Amino acid sequence: RVARDATGNGHDGTLWNMGESPWIAGPDDAAPIRGNKGALRFDGVNDVVTVSEHPAFRLNGDFTLSVWIRRDASAVRNGERILDHDHRTNWALILSASDDDAGHAAFQWPDSSGAAWSSANHAPLNDGRWHHLAVVATDDEASIYVDGQRRFGRAGITRVVHPGGAKVGIGNNISNKPEREGFTGAIDDLRVYDRALSESEVAALAAGRP
Numbered sequence: 001r002v003a004r005d006a007t008g009n010g011h012d013g014t015l016w017n018m019g020e021s022p023w024i025a026g027p028d029d030a031a032p033i034r035g036n037k038g039a040l041r042f043d044g045v046n047d048v049v050t051v052s053e054h055p056a057f058r059l060n061g062d063f064t065l066s067v068w069i070r071r072d073a074s075a076v077r078n079g080e081r082i083l084d085h086d087h088r089t090n091w092a093l094i095l096s097a098s099d100d101d102a103g104h105a106a107f108q109w110p111d112s113s114g115a116a117w118s119s120a121n122h123a124p125l126n127d128g129r130w131h132h133l134a135v136v137a138t139d140d141e142a143s144i145y146v147d148g149q150r151r152f153g154r155a156g157i158t159r160v161v162h163p164g165g166a167k168v169g170i171g172n173n174i175s176n177k178p179e180r181e182g183f184t185g186a187i188d189d190l191r192v193y194d195r196a197l198s199e200s201e202v203a204a205l206a207a208g209r210p
Contacts (some may be wrong), residue, residue: 003040003049011056013048013049013170015040020052022047026188027068027208039068040171042082048172056192057085057168060110063133066205074129076103077081077183079181081173082133083190086166092173093135093185095125104143105151107135118142118154130188132206136196148206150199192208 003013014065015022018040026039052059069082076095080103083093090110095103104127106120118135125131125146132143143153167174170190173181197205 013051017046039186039188042171049170051077051168062196062198066191068188070130071126080183084169148203
């Protein structure tokens with residue numbers, strides 16, 4: 001089964017281990033959404049969607065990642081993957097358990113020291129409600145937005161460009177720890193922009209105005 005790329009660019013996702021009925025209503029409580037059957041529900045074990053490698057996903061220049069998530073109201077395991085592009089050499093958007101098991105957004109990308117992290121402190125995300133997350137990056141800075149509000153920005157990152165070759169994983173770690181870092185909840189409307197969106201543009205996405 002396939003989750004269709006609504007942009008028409010052909011970056012369709014392949015569903016793995018996701019049972020017979022993985023589709024649920026998305027953040028606007030209506031389905032179908034953008035040509036698919038709704039949001040996708042992940043079991044936190046081995047459910048995953050993979051997208052074939054493409055230069056656009058290497059994020060070598062300015063970029064923005066945008067995604068809606070609804071995390072189940074249960075304790076978060078550290079490192080739950082929302083998005084994973086072979087995080088050992090590329091990038092990943094995760095939920096960090098922190099000290100309260102509540103789930104805080106964090107973004108990892110490669111730099112000259114190995115890996116640079118941007119972590120956001122905000123209200124818990126494991127509340128069973130829909131939340132909008134965005135990562136906006138320029139040459140040496142990454143900012144995390146939660147529900148349209150900028151929560152963290154890290155500058156001075158010396159980015160290292162890797163040649164790619166890895167798929168993008170949605171909802172799980174496709175690199176080296178499957179079934180340990182799976183996301184438990186629903187994911188919808190993943191977008192990748194080849195530019196850094198402004199704060200007002202991110203706020204519009206969070207308000208449901210693409």
